[in-house]
Amino acid sequence: MTVLTLTLIIALLALAAVAVKRVPAGQVHSLYRHGKPVRLLQPGTHVVLPLLDRVGHRIDLGGRTLRFDASMAETQAVHGTVYWQVLEPERADAVIEQADQLIRSGVLDALHADTEASQAERREVAARLKCSLNQHLRENGVMVTRVELEAA
Structure with missing residues (x-):
């Protein structure tokens, strides 16, 4: 075998190895060609x-969490956690790269609209916040599964 033949075989094997993509369970990978989305790779092995x-x-199709800090009124600060997941990849x-910013801005907007809530109404505020976030995020394939609020 000549050096050229050996180099060609190694290059072809390397190219074949790079052509195989494995997507783990619980994930979806978006495939782009020339900067444009082509298709989604579901869990499994793809060429x-x-x-x-x-x-x-x-x-990641599993759940994610987002911690936030907000002030509902001049004297009341609210800390909380939003649990969300991707339903429609x-x-x-x-918008997956901006999902955290979309959720955070939705939380702040909804909390500022609900400034008169007391600590006793925290569960109701969390339920309204979840509903409000889901109305805005549904069109992006994302769903908020739970909102937990803690008054500081």
């Missing part, structure tokens, strides 16, 4: 075009 395709986002792919 892609190694020089043209790239994985854009690795979307096709829709969420476009």
Whole structure:
């Protein structure tokens, strides 16, 4: 075997190894070609075009958490946690990088609209906050599963 033949075989094997993508269970990978989304790779093993395709986002379908701090009134600070998950990865792919900012801004907007809530009404405020967030996030394939509020 010549050096050129050996180099060619090694290059082809490396190219074949790069062409195989494995997506773990509980995740979806978005595949991009020339900067545009092509398809979603579901859990399992997939063959892609190694020089043209790239994985854009690795979307975790399990739950995520987001901690926040907000002030509802001049004297009352609220801390809390929002639990959310991706339900429709096709829709969420476009906004997955901004999901935390979308949720955080939705929390602040909803809490500022609900400034007269007392500590005793915290559960009701959390339920209204969850409903409000889900109305805004549903079109992006994301759902808030639970909101926990803690008054500081």
